[in-house]
Structure formats: C-alpha cells, structure tokens
Amino acid sequence: MTNRIVARYWIETAHPLEKAAAVMAGEQSAGTFVRVPGETPELVERHGARVETITELSASDTPSLPGSKPPKGTLQPHYRRAEVVLSFPFENVGTSLTTLYTTVSGNLYELGQFSGLRLLDVDIPEEFAAVYPGPAFGIDGTRRLSGVYDRPLIGTIIKPSVGFSPEQTAEVVKTLCEAGLDFIKDDELQTNSPHSPLKDRVATVMRVIREYAEKTGKKVMYAFNISGDIDDMLRGHDLVLAHEGTCVMLNLLSVGLAAVSHMRRHAALPIHGHRAGWGALTRHPALGMDYSAAQKLFRLAGADHLHVNGLRNKFCESDESVMASARACTAPLFGGYQAMPVFSSGQWAGQAPDTFSALGHTDLIYLAGGGIMAHPGGIAAGCASIKQAWAAAMQGIPLDHYAAMHTELKQAIEMYGTL
C-alpha cells in the first residue's frame, strides 16, 4: 500500500459542505459525483479521491468570487466557509510532479459550486523522492560556494533592472564586491537581451568576480538569470559554469515546473528561484494557493533558493505570510530538501532582528537595494550596516544599543528608520 497525496483547501460555497467536497473529489479523480459507464464501485474505491475531513469555519451572505452557482431555487444563498482535506491515490498520479500539480489544483478553481477555493498545503508521498532529488546545493552547498557561514548571505540586485551593458554591469559588480557583498543577482527582467547578451554579461562579470576572488579569497556569488527556452537555459548554465560562476537564476513561474526539474537534472550550480508572477496566484485570499503548497513543488523540482518577499515589504503581502513562507522553505521534506529563503523588497538593516526572531536561524539570503545603495556612507557602509544589524540580532542586542558602537548601523537607522 503506497501513501496517498493529501491536499488541504479553504473553500466557500452555497452548497452543503459535504456535497461540495464530494464535487471536488470527483472532479479531480475517478469521479464519485456523476456516475458514468465503467465507473464501478471497485474503480471508485481504488481511484477515487477521498474527503478526509471538513472543518466548518465562518460564513457570509456575499460571495468572495463572482460567477458561482448556488443550488437551484436558492433565493438568498448563504456562503459557508470550511477547510477541506482531500486525499488522492498515488496510483492516479504516479511520480510526476506536473501531474501532481494538475491533480491538486487543475479545474478546481473553475467549479461553479464554489465562490472561493484556495489550496493551502499539500503532503507529497515519499515515492516522489526517488524521482526528484530536490535542491542539489540547498543551504549547505550555498554556504560552501559563497564561503559565508554563521550569518545570512547579504546581497543585492543589479539596478536599474534593465539597461546596463555587460561592461556597465561588471563595473557595478566590482564596486559591490569591494563593498563586501556576498551575493549579487540579475533582476528578474534581465535575461538574455540584445543590449546585454548573457554571453557577454557572464564573461565580463565573472572576470571581475574571479579577479576579486584571486586578490581577497572571497568569491561573490552572482545569480545569472538564464531564464528562457530549454536549450537557452542549458547553454546559459554551461556558460556560467565555464566562467566559474557559482549560481544560476530561474523565473520559476515563467519557465514552469517541467523546465525547473529539467534544469535541476542538468545543473552543476545552485538554482536561484525567483517567483515573479506569483501575485496572480496568491493575492486574493479566496483563490489560488498559499506559498506553503507552491514552494514544495519548486523544492521537489530542485530550486535551491526561493524568494519569500520580506518583512515590511513594498508589496501587499503581510509579515505573517512572509514568515510562513520562509519557514516552509526550510521545513524538511522527506528529511531534507531544504531551500534557502530569499528575503527581498524594502529590506535594510532594520528588519534583521524581527526576521531573526521569527525564523530562529540565519540560513537565508538577505537582499537589499536602496537599503544598501542609498546609505549615506556609501555602498560599503550600507553593506556593513546590514551585517552589523544581523550581528546585533544574533546576540540579542537591541539595534539602538548596537548602533551606539557601530557608525554604519547608526547612519542606517537615521536614514531609513523613519521611513
């Protein structure tokens, strides 16, 4: 007997909860709701999804999403909310990650019975581990390649997002290396473009990084955005490797799940996973999915680093959601498969204590743009201020106290603390 795939959902429906849950189970498996020829009791027993639990929550007189169809003849529909746990036979899916995704999401979002449906989490049977090895580098490999231990990797993103030539990019990288950064990445918008061909960008940037490493012993990790078609990504990866680069970046949602797992099988470098486009799948609380579910699929596919936004970010996501995502990325899967969460968006020294206390460890990449670049003491001071903030956080010293002895942190608080 193999394990079943278990998925947890938040639903809202004007139909009886048991009936609504049965529709979900039927739509996403052998069908138990509308009987068709050949659908024997044995087949349903073996291949039907099961409703494991239904936990009723609140209710509302207005539907969260438009387009749902209340039971016929209902004059004043009452929309009940519940958490529903379904389980799916492993036999239906096999060890295909893309079929797993189709099975736990798929047509569910379009079902007329629901005025809200969101995938909250998914438990994946261990059979998948035999096929998907997961992150090849993860936390340990990233620390080994970057030489940064016992604190977060402090990083930044090349800005402007697009527009720099390979030579201009390399110049900025030189400045960033000298400023003490551990990690630099391309913007998600910058891939292999006419004004900055990947070939030239890799060559010029890696020359700077290698030279700095030869001089100082510190090799800065640069995540080259190789996102594109499959063959372009394979070539891009090999190019980065040939120039002794230590990281490649993928726009996970743009290239897709099959592309990520394909790159993982080929890659000899950590995969930095950006989630551009994620908002469309998660922004409305009654639709789409939580990152708790999505990040598992991307970890299985092989992403080593996963973006999780940041505390007090410039986007719409709440701090609770950000921290839940970050914890999810490092929660072991099959006893391992940990990815490094990447904090980004509106980050400066100030969020270090709260991030550390909420997470309880420093296995993360902490990206700051303005929080480093706009520091009144310059880029090196900006980088130093963040390292100081993390040192304070790890020692349990309030930032203000620590700042009394550390000029760069003091300046950062003066600059950003009132924003």
Add this chain to the structure above:
Amino acid sequence: MTNRIVARYWIETAHPLEKAAAVMAGEQSAGTFVRVPGETPELVERHGARVETITELSASDTPSLPGSKPPKGTLQPHYRRAEVVLSFPFENVGTSLTTLYTTVSGNLYELGQFSGLRLLDVDIPEEFAAVYPGPAFGIDGTRRLSGVYDRPLIGTIIKPSVGFSPEQTAEVVKTLCEAGLDFIKDDELQTNSPHSPLKDRVATVMRVIREYAEKTGKKVMYAFNISGDIDDMLRGHDLVLAHEGTCVMLNLLSVGLAAVSHMRRHAALPIHGHRAGWGALTRHPALGMDYSAAQKLFRLAGADHLHVNGLRNKFCESDESVMASARACTAPLFGGYQAMPVFSSGQWAGQAPDTFSALGHTDLIYLAGGGIMAHPGGIAAGCASIKQAWAAAMQGIPLDHYAAMHTELKQAIEMYGTL
C-alpha cells in the same frame, strides 16, 4: 527601430492614476519612479517602459483586492479604475517568450499601490516570429490528419478520468470509433500512471485506432496526455508517433511555457493544449489575466489546439468570455499562428447553433461527455445528434425544425433540452 511590446491592463488604485501607471512602468523596466545611480535620462529613454494611454473608468469606495496601500494620510480612500496601456522596449526583452511573460506580468500583481490589476491583452512584435514558429499543424493540419472538413471535429474525453487500464481504455476507444467520433482525448488527470502506463495505453489504443482506420478509412485522432518532465514528454511524443498516433496533449499550465515551446520544436504531431489550473489566474476579475493575453503566449509557444470552455458550461465562466477566448485563438497573429479552439464542459447538441453564430465558422473541436454518452439512443446516437445539430446550425435551420427529420437530435433535445 524595432517594435515595442504593448500590454493593456485593467487597474484599480487609490493613488493618482498617472502616478500608479508610472509605478507599473518603472517596476517592469528600467525604473522611472525611484531613481537609482546609473539611471541616466538616456538609459530611461532607451529602456524605460512608457505609459501610452490611461482611460479612466468607474470608481469604488471599497477595494477589489485586500492588501493595497492607499497614499499616506488618506482617511477615506477612493479606488479609481482605469484601462492603462504600457509599452516596453524590445531591447529589454529580446525574443524570449518567458521574459516577455515576466515583463508584462511579473511583480505587477503584488504592487501595494493597486487594489486590482489584470492583464487584458498583449501585442507582440513580429521579431518573435523568427524564433517561435507557432502551431505546426493548427486548423489545416488538424483537418488533414483527422480527415474532417467543413464541420467541427466531434470529440469526447475518456471517462472515468482515471482508473481504466490500458486494455479498458482501448475497449472504450473501439466503441467510440464505431460510434462515429472524430476525436478522443485522455483526461487532463491521466498521464503516465502506474495503473495506465503511457507505453501500454498508446500501444493498445493505437492498435484499435489503426484497425478501425484500415477497415473504414477513418483515422480517429486521439490526444495522448504526455504531460510530465521534459524527457518523459519527448519519449511520450516519440512513442505516440511510432504507433502512428496523430496528436499529443499537454497540460499547458502544469508543464509551463518553456516546456511547451521545447515540445513544439521537437514535435511531429499536433499539440492539444489543456488549460487545467487556468481558473486560478483568471477567476477574479480584478486579478490575473484574460485569455486574450494567455492564448497568444501559448500559440507562440506552439499549441495547435486550445481549450476555451464552452457555452452554458458547468464552470463559472460567462458565455461572453468563452466566445472572446475562442475568437482570440483563431485571430491571426503575424498573419497566421491560428490555433483550433476546443469547446468542452457541459456540451451537447444544444449549444451548436449559438456557438456557430457567435463564431462564424466551424474550425473548432467540440467535446461532449455526457452529451454523447448519456444519449438515450446510445453513444452513436449521441455523436449523430451533435453532427445533426451542427448541420442544422450551418444551414441556418432551427434545431427544433431539423429535429423533426432527425431522430437522434430529437432524442437529444428531449433528454438534455430541459436540463
């Protein structure tokens, strides 16, 4: 001077419209909103996205999506709605389909300035045609391979969705061939599973289809769902081809854009594109995107058939939206690139006249499950009833009149007409 990429959005914001649109343009290009070092006027001129037009629409006192941040100090935010057209320099993107997708969607959905943001359409510069050949078969190739001209392909889906062995599937296929179907497909949930390995399913099903073709001259098109990891899909395609199959199916959103374009480069068979999971991206009108935008990306990637739901479907989508999607799939792109729309969900003979009059042609695949299987005269009668309905529609004869002379259609109207 190359063309620019043009994208049209529906937005809702408590910020001044001009400012909000500038934030969109800045976030998705070189940035024009928050200036960073190196962002020269020349760079912004060359690489910045441009706000082309802003057309104010209605307004509301309540935000469509939670999490947005009104301007500081606003006590009673007023949420303005508008259609915004942005254009992006080709130089930023190059001819990468996945970067195009990141550029026109990406982080936009998460921006705190917006309580609603939806991508309505995208105009893609002709430069992409040199890299992405689009549907290899499209309408003409599908008609040639199926031998069906001057009317829709009438098809069905193997049900139960999952659970049949390859032998059981082949038995059903035999019945369906004899019933006069033109097209049969795997369910989106049925890929390469332990109880129905693709290898065995292709062999048993194609034996039946070949035998029927040898006997009658009619080769039914079967869309085998080869969705999975890249290497699995390549092997799956070659297997179908080796057994003289004429179609492969991909779950477009599960495998992703890079996988679809990779398969297109390899495929010697039409790609049947299923959009399971699409609801998450489109169900809320203030979030995600219209199919008018998404279908263009999938056509460029090379999908020959694209699911569009159906009139009076069992899901939440309105008839207007269904027909807009279907028209979009056949609207020429770069003077070609037409995909065949696939109508499915709750379809029977009854929707033929409205589908034909709204579309104006018969270049489509019309899938019915219960509308064929549950026909009181049996499967052959179910299939005949749909062909009769299309014949009536194409001749402009009301279904009721045509039914007077055609028993199967008459039975269908009696059976389904009152549902």
